[in-house]
Amino acid sequence: MSWQAQLEQPRSAWSAAxxxxxxxxxxxxxxxxxxxxxxxxxxxxxxxxxxxxxxVILILLFGFGLSLDVKDVPIAVVLEESSPExxxxxxxxxxxxxxxxxxxRSMPAAQELILERKVDGIVRIPxxxxxxxxxxxxxxxxxxxxxxxxxxxxxxxxxxGAIGAWSQRQAAEGHGMAVGPVLVQxxxxxxxxxxxxxFLVPGLIVLVxxxxxxxxxxxxxxxxxxxxxxxxxxxxxxxxxxILLGKTIPYFGLGMLGLSLCVLSAxxxxxxxxxxxxxxxxxxxxxxxxxxxxIGLLISSAVKNQLIASQLTMLATFMPAFMLSGFxxxxRSMPAAxxxxxxxxxxxxxxxxxxxxxxxxxxxxVILPNAAVLAAMMGLLSLGSRVVTRKxxx
Amino acid sequence: MLASxxxxxxxxxxxxxxxxxxxxxxxxxxxPPIIQCLIFGYAATYDLNHVPYAVLDQDRTAASRxxxxxLDGAGVFERVANLQRQADISKVIDERRALLVxxxxxxxxxxLLSGNTADVQLIADxxxxxxxxxxxxxxxxxxxxFNSKWRSAHAxxxxxxxxxxxxxxxxxxxxxxxxxxxxIGTLTLLQTLMLTAMxxxxxxxxxxxxxxxxxxxRPFELMAGKALPSILIGTIQATGVLLVAQLxxxxxxxxxxxxxxxxxxxxxxxxxxIGLLISAVSYTMQQAMLFSFxxxxxxxxxxxxxxxxxxxxxxxxYFTLLNPLRYAIxxxxxxxxxxxTLVRLLPDLWPLAVIATLTLSSASWMFRHRLQ
Numbered sequence: 001m002s003w004q005a006q007l008e009q010p011r012s013a014w015s016a017a018x019x020x021x022x023x024x025x026x027x028x029x030x031x032x033x034x035x036x037x038x039x040x041x042x043x044x045x046x047x048x049x050x051x052x053x054x055x056v057i058l059i060l061l062f063g064f065g066l067s068l069d070v071k072d073v074p075i076a077v078v079l080e081e082s083s084p085e086x087x088x089x090x091x092x093x094x095x096x097x098x099x100x101x102x103x104x105r106s107m108p109a110a111q112e113l114i115l116e117r118k119v120d121g122i123v124r125i126p127x128x129x130x131x132x133x134x135x136x137x138x139x140x141x142x143x144x145x146x147x148x149x150x151x152x153x154x155x156x157x158x159x160x161g162a163i164g165a166w167s168q169r170q171a172a173e174g175h176g177m178a179v180g181p182v183l184v185q186x187x188x189x190x191x192x193x194x195x196x197x198x199f200l201v202p203g204l205i206v207l208v209x210x211x212x213x214x215x216x217x218x219x220x221x222x223x224x225x226x227x228x229x230x231x232x233x234x235x236x237x238x239x240x241x242x243i244l245l246g247k248t249i250p251y252f253g254l255g256m257l258g259l260s261l262c263v264l265s266a267x268x269x270x271x272x273x274x275x276x277x278x279x280x281x282x283x284x285x286x287x288x289x290x291x292x293x294x295i296g297l298l299i300s301s302a303v304k305n306q307l308i309a310s311q312l313t314m315l316a317t318f319m320p321a322f323m324l325s326g327f328x329x330x331x332r333s334m335p336a337a338x339x340x341x342x343x344x345x346x347x348x349x350x351x352x353x354x355x356x357x358x359x360x361x362x363x364x365x366v367i368l369p370n371a372a373v374l375a376a377m378m379g380l381l382s383l384g385s386r387v388v389t390r391k392x393x394x
Numbered sequence: 395m396l397a398s399x400x401x402x403x404x405x406x407x408x409x410x411x412x413x414x415x416x417x418x419x420x421x422x423x424x425x426p427p428i429i430q431c432l433i434f435g436y437a438a439t440y441d442l443n444h445v446p447y448a449v450l451d452q453d454r455t456a457a458s459r460x461x462x463x464x465l466d467g468a469g470v471f472e473r474v475a476n477l478q479r480q481a482d483i484s485k486v487i488d489e490r491r492a493l494l495v496x497x498x499x500x501x502x503x504x505x506l507l508s509g510n511t512a513d514v515q516l517i518a519d520x521x522x523x524x525x526x527x528x529x530x531x532x533x534x535x536x537x538x539x540f541n542s543k544w545r546s547a548h549a550x551x552x553x554x555x556x557x558x559x560x561x562x563x564x565x566x567x568x569x570x571x572x573x574x575x576x577x578i579g580t581l582t583l584l585q586t587l588m589l590t591a592m593x594x595x596x597x598x599x600x601x602x603x604x605x606x607x608x609x610x611x612r613p614f615e616l617m618a619g620k621a622l623p624s625i626l627i628g629t630i631q632a633t634g635v636l637l638v639a640q641l642x643x644x645x646x647x648x649x650x651x652x653x654x655x656x657x658x659x660x661x662x663x664x665x666x667x668i669g670l671l672i673s674a675v676s677y678t679m680q681q682a683m684l685f686s687f688x689x690x691x692x693x694x695x696x697x698x699x700x701x702x703x704x705x706x707x708x709x710x711x712y713f714t715l716l717n718p719l720r721y722a723i724x725x726x727x728x729x730x731x732x733x734x735t736l737v738r739l740l741p742d743l744w745p746l747a748v749i750a751t752l753t754l755s756s757a758s759w760m761f762r763h764r765l766q
Contacts, residue, residue, distance in 0.1 A: 332444045
């Protein structure tokens with residue numbers, strides 16, 4: 001029997017044989033839609049720009065552009081005396097890979113440098129330094145520019161570390177107790193080298209997935225509503241759940257392509273380990289892409305206008321994925337009202353999953369609850385998108 | 395001259411009407427920047443005010459309790475568990491119940507009393523290494539405090555050198571003080587660029603741009619008439635965000651509003667110029683939207699707001715010289731915190747002026763020369 005004949009067969013017969021015959025035309029219709037959507041996607045420069053070019057730009061920017069690591073920080077060292085002690089401190093700073101010290105003779109010169117933003121901080125070794133070291137109460141002044149408070153705080157800790165190391169060497173020569181009495185031994189689990197790529201990668205993946213899942217879908221579907229091609233689909237024999245599947249499958253595929261790009265670059269470009277299992281990562285990402293697709297479909301069907309749909313999706317998915325997902329800023333420190341909002345955002349659960357699977361491993365007590373929330377969201381959204389794409393005009 | 399001025403005003407008026415006549419469009423211009431500023435103003439901070447931690451105290455002496463009391467009393471740390479065994483550490487960290495675990499060894503007090511140094515182990519969840527680093531810094535400060543108290547109580551000599559650190563313009567290292575001024579430029583850019591990019595593209599798509607071209611308007615007047623409404627709206631959006639920063643978050647403002655607005659105006663000019671250029675090269679609204687998106691993304695990521703410019707590789711640092719947002723963020727932060735004057739801001743202002751001149755003039759040239 002040819003597929004055309006199957007299409008025309010009435011659906012009412014309900015026997016074992018016709019059950020298969022009932023499903024086959026459905027699959028044929030979905031397959032036809034998927035083919036049509038895939039071609040449309042590949043031939044549409046907008047989809048390629050959003051689904052391929054933008055993710056690649058993001059990967060490159062995250063891989064090479066963004067970093068919170070402190071390295072070669074330009075600092076001014078005000079050297080008010082040239083005693084061996086003072087020079088020892090300067091040598092300690094010069095040897096440290098974190099700093100790029102520039103020696104000046106007076107405080108006003110250093111101030112000018114910091115105001116011109118040529119240096120990020122000033123280390124001032126006062127004129128009576130050597131004398132006061134032997135008295136045991138020397139003081140080194142560190143001045144930082146507060147316009148990037150986070151960086152200022154990190155630099156402060158590193159300066160303290162460099163001077164502490166010098167002071168420990170002094171103590172070894174019998175100048176009192178260098179450190180302590182209580183000494184903190186830090187261990188950073190999951191990221192021993194303190195490489196900021198380790199926490200940027202989950203952020204990168206959540207942004208790319210949001211872009212493809214929610215943003216691209218909402219734009220494409222809104223365009224169909226605008227042009228009236230969605231209504232044109234309604235007069236064909238395809239049913240609304242088939243339209244949804246036909247739309248979803250190609251973009252889902254594109255999302256998986258984006259994911260593989262990200263995972264490959266995480267492994268080979270940024271050297272970020274994948275400590276959990278790949279299938280957990282894949283399943284979590286599939287869930288998230290489906291949630292994103294659902295949001296995109298819902299928003300675009302609700303507003304039916306490309307411009308407004310893209311702005312809404314940007315506000316509801318992309319910006320929160322950046323700011324409120326916990327990949328960059330700590331969720332626990334946000335005020336309660338904002339935290340409540342984050343619980344409504346799928347990105348939060350996905351970031352928790354990504355951070356754990358990439359860096360910590362398969363920790364089920366984290367993976368299962370977060371995946372369950374995503375699955376529930378997906379269920380709700382697919383129900384919702386079925387309702388809004390029910391065949392109706394107007 | 396007067397006729398030219400009248401034509402520009404007429405086009406400006408028409409543009410403003412086209413944008414503002416629709417209530418939904420009107421709301422989508424002013425509300426999102428303000429709401430985003432409110433939400434992100436709270437969210438976008440690297441400061442921590444709630445750090446859950448667990449303790450494995452194997453010493454259980456007066457000294458160890460005093461150290462822990464210092465942590466509990468700091469107001470930032472919340473003790474979520476008292477662990478009994480070493481094996482429990484990985485459980486509370488893995489499950490993300492605690493960000494930090496502090497382990498105090500059995501001989502802690504004994505070593506302190508005998509004048510030796512005593513180690514405490516601090517284990518941090520490095521899944522977000524930045525947060526972990528900040529929390530570790532807080533613990534170090536508490537321990538340092540304990541140390542100096544212990545030394546003075548037991549008449550021990552301290553280290554020969556002490557470091558006193560001060561952050562100019564932001565004494566408590568508050569990230570909010572630099573994030574929120576930075577957001578004035580960022581949120582304004584997002585909206586202004588999109589809005590302007592749409593303006594000509596919309597007319598192209600609807601075919602009304604050809605009609606504009608056959609009017610007596612010269613390309614410069616067309617450009618000015620299209621740019622002015624966006625500049626006006628951009629300035630109003632920036633003011634909206636500025637009001638949130640001033641009235642809601644009370645970010646200290648050291649500079650003058652004249653300086654701030656001069657900088658913002660220059661920035662909005664540059665942003666509008668880029669938007670018009672995008673508009674001039676795109677044939678449909680969708681293209682315009684895509685191009686603006688492709689530009690906004692690197693501009694916001696490489697602006698220095700979330701990660702420092704100096705950490706970027708040199709090639710990208712040169713690229714950021716083309717980014718108007720980079721200068722806008724520097725201007726707002728420095729006017730806010732340093733109270734910088736126009737003269738100090740010249741290194742930021744002249745690149746903006748160059749970007750604005752180049753983009754606006756090439757946009758008006760493109761209007762005329764891109765007719766199919």
